[in-house]
Amino acid sequence: MIYTTRNSGYKCAVFDVDRNERLMMVVAINTAAGWIEVIHDPRQHPDEVPSCKPNEVPTFRLYFDSIYAIWGMEPLPVLFHCYGRRKQPAVTPQAMWLLGALVKTVESLPESVFDTFVERHIVHDAKVALAWASSHQIRAARSSAR
Template structure:
């Protein structure tokens, strides 16, 4: 399932292998194991209307609901690759150009 600011606002994304949270996450797709994130600090596309993003592929991503209807945490396992994704409102996150306010 694809999660973004509309259905997982405030959730934290944690990379288990590195024992650290991922920053500036734009979307999480648990079906294909992809996290789309903005660079930190933010980088604007040359047109200055879009945030540049990159994607990280994991072997598995688990959404943790913690008794809530929406996920409160995502655990990402076994990073496979990292690659440029494009602009936040054109790639994988389906219009989620904003930042999820994650840590």
């Protein structure tokens, strides 16, 4: 679930438990995907300059292995605990399912269509390239088993 100022408690606190620090200027928290969107502060992160549109506040995302919303005795969450900070997002189960479905689709193509499909699309789409590599490994394994 995505939490913002509208569906979280007043002066809600967000803590990175592993680093033992409070995260300030939080805009949004996605507990399912494991990210927190934070307003960019050039004093704290001079090397990270996110791009943004005019009249928008520059933000960036911090990724975690898990984020827990803590309600306490309130109707809305008043505290968030974040564990396992990462440099990049993890692959979600939904993305893995989509990649698996894509690999099955590519595998089911006839050989001539498969080759034409790969020649036309592999350069343009990284997801197809990954699916092609996975299916190619599967085909190679099947061929060597025969």
